[in-house]
Ligand SMILES: Nc1ncnc2c1ncn2[C@@H]1O[C@H](COP(=O)(O)OP(=O)(O)OP(=O)(O)O)[C@@H](O)[C@H]1O
């Protein structure tokens with residue numbers, strides 16, 4: 005690292021790199037050691053590094069406490085599936101909180117949407133289409149998403165146009181939608197769900213399998229390289245300061261290693277023989293005498309999260325909508341005076357949140373293979389905590405999508421780890437509550453240090 | 457309070473036959489019971505600077521915020537280039553090429569200079585994505601002209617000095633081809649050199665035919681830059697005068713006492 009940082013950077017970028025140092029405007033650069041200089045050149049978010057470090061500490065600690073049962077392909081696979089539902093909603097909560105609002109209704113919204121989708125696919129659609137019709141899941145998901153959009157927009161309308169505070173509107177929503185979830189079937193749990201729909205839950209069948217996982221991973225790496233180089237090329241055209249080439253490739257390399265490493269681990273988790281036989285029978289594949297050597301690969305809900313994350317990141321960084329969300333959070337008055345229709349924006353932000361609740365409802369009910377009216381209870385707190393642990397500021401104007409997903413992963417790691425160690429659920433709540441407060445405190449310290 | 461009626465605006469005689477860029481007639485704005493602006497008229501012609509003067513709380517900012525779409529008037533009429541307009545919000549004002557540099561420098565602190573400059577009017581690529589690189593390039597270009605020392609293009613504007621923030625706000629107005637420019641205390645946060653730069657800029661914009669409302673507490677500056685002065689006191693219009701017809705003492709009298717200069721009062725017909 006040290007060596008790399010001291011090496012003169014790419015010749016073409018050399019004059020530009022000088023300007024980059026000028027622009028940092030910070031004195032005493034020579035006092036900083038090579039490592040932090042390297043980080044600066046790579047333009048890494050040091051906050052992100054802190055979170056990854058915290059995650060690794062948690063993982064290693066639980067691995068030691070459980071005698072090596074935490075860092076196994078099996079547990080990491082389960083962790084990835086368990087995180088998915090909260091992670092999807094957390095990306096939307098980043099927008100909501102960044103725009104200086106809050107949404108307390110997401111758990112209840114998930115509940116009511118899951119109930120309606122459950123009833124639709126298990127009892128209503130089969131009457132017309134028969135069981136496990138290929139269109140069943142498509143119609144079900146479409147109805148769920150539309151329902152999320154409408155409910156979200158309704159709440160957003162009251163917040164944006166009628167100026168009732170988001171806290172109150174969504175607190176009301178928390179009660180209303182949970183109550184509504186009960187009324188869908190008068191409390192009865194709906195099962196079984198549609199076969200294809202359940203693949204979104206990431207059960208044994210709900211994974212990409214070994215081959216497809218590698219294909220997806222390679223495509224992801226290609227996209228990462230392409231996006232980074234594309235960005236660099238744009239900046240080059242305008243002769244802007246550029247990252248040194250080594251930093252660019254180190255960043256790309258780290259991301260690629262993460263994607264491939266994750267894929268490898270998922271591909272090390274074998275499908276149990278009995279489950280493999282069941283799937284083979286269903287698909288008419290002959291059973292080889294030596295048995296199956298199938299691996300799980302990446303779970304479908306995790307692919308879902310990745311797609312949502314990429315879309316939400318693009319929306320936040322590359323669209324007017326995303327820019328306005330941040331402007332509203334930074335200075336609502338400036339946003340208004342810049343001609344931004346903040347009322348409409350507010351409605352749309354809550355509509356996006358509603359759509360994401362619907363997607364989470366798909367994942368959560370598919371994972372449990374049933375829809376119960378208490379599904380998603382307390383999820384609002386998990387989602388808000390994930391966003392906040394991931395660096396979204398409750399004061400507004402600051403937040404990242406990847407942070408929220410990492411935040412969700414940190415929370416789920418704590419919870420799963422404690423469950424694995426055998427900590428009882430009451431103590432789990434206490435620990436998670438304390439971690440949330442601690443995380444926000446550490447973040448506060450970090451920000452007040454780095455802002456001057 | 458000041459019982460004597462507002463004298464006839466003799467300054468308009470010079471513009472006989474011309475259509476004003478902006479004409480505000482009988483503007484009233486009340487906040488609760490407080491009449492912040494009380495039956496005020498003012499005009500602005502192309503290529504001139506009108507200084508808006510008055511003590512703190514006289515109603516200057518409120519008056520111009522009606523024009524920039526930030527506040528709604530209770531009654532009154534606004535004409536732009538002779539046509540009556542209905543400005544409901546900031547978007548409407550921008551449609552009429554009214555650009556405003558607010559006293560409070562309304563910037564989104566968490567965004568960088570380019571994002572602020574283009575806020576609400578972002579440049580996009582053919583597929584509709586934000587073209588941040590292009591916006592930064594344009595920002596570097598305008599800022600290079602306005603404030604060549606400016607370097608902090610990637611920092612959020614919260615990390616900028618008051619003067620740097622001001623130059624971002626000014627750059628925004630300049631970039632988007634303001635025809636009517638409102639500057640509410642544009643030099644309040646600036647050093648001597650930057651103030652001189654803004655003064656040069658005002659002269660340059662004026663020569664390009666832009667009309668400028670300039671609000672400032674620095675009488676000296678206003679005298680240097682403004683062609684006409686409109687003075688308010690407690691929400692009411694004291695009167696409008698030509699800068700060359702009055703002394704600084706006359707203007708102080710208007711601001712503090714609400715007294716229209718004697719020598720400009722038309723002789724009362726005997
Ligand atoms: N949003 C508001 N709500 C209530 N009262 C307001 C509001 N804005 C202005 N006022 C009142 O209107 C009056 C005029 O204020 P304004 O800001 O127009 O003064 P000003 O001439 O710009 O003063 P300054 O030189 O201090 O900027 C003041 O009495 C002020 O308290």
Ligand SMILES: [Mg+2]
Pocket residue numbers: 516517518559640
């Ligand atoms: Mg003012």
